[in-house]
Amino acid sequence: MKILCRYLSPQKGDVLIDRVSVKRMNRVDIAQKIGMVAQETHFLFPFTGQEVVLMGRTPYLGHRLFESEKDLEIARRRCSGRKPSLCGEAH
Secondary structure: OOOOOOOOOOOOOOOEEOOEEHHHOOHHHHHHHOOOOOOOOOOOOOOEHHHHHHHOOHHHOOOOOOOOHHHHHHHHHHHOOOOHHHHOOEO
């Protein structure tokens, strides 16, 4: 993951995402292709699952400070059918 996010460089070889070297991609392009939430993530605030999903929309916001209605709809679709505790209620 550290190589994918360009925190580290591979000692040899190349890392490709959709056949493009991560060396040629900017951070926004990489963030739009991959996202990760560690299994043991401890948030300082009681975010809902939907709020965590919306955090993954950050690379798509551009210069906007807040999510659009489209972003909210995408998050709702990602959370539909999930347990309320995962995508609705606070932890």
